[in-house]
Amino acid sequence: MDGRVQLPVNEFLRKRFGTKNVDTITTAGPNRILAEQAHEQVIQSLLQRIDISIGAHQSSGLAIVGHHDCAGNPVNKEEQIKHIREAIRFLKTQYPNIEIIGLWVDENWQVEEVEYHET
DSSP states (O other): OOOOHHHHHHHHHHHHHTSSSSOOOOOOSHHHHHHHHOOOOHHHHHHHHHHHHHHOOOEEEEEEEETTOSSSSSSSSHHHHHHHHHHHHHOOOOOOSSSSEEEOOTOOOOOEOOOOOOO
């Protein structure tokens, strides 16, 4: 949701997925929301928008993003990375045929891919 994150993330994703356009689905603290799965209405809203992105826009990948100084998930980097990995795990149950990655945006607005391994 944070506008400071949008440009660097979109640039990263255009290169990473080799695409011209990036759909952006935002909410405050999405990594935590998807990791904890405690807010069913918000999750359903996110999933409906992802369905549109995949179905109508033929998106070939998804990224779950956490960032420094996040007001929606005000925890340290390590905890946010944990949330990103849990969110990926959840999204893979919903979208098994789409590449799903995690991204961390640091205090300098540099984007790095979060390492994720299936368990």
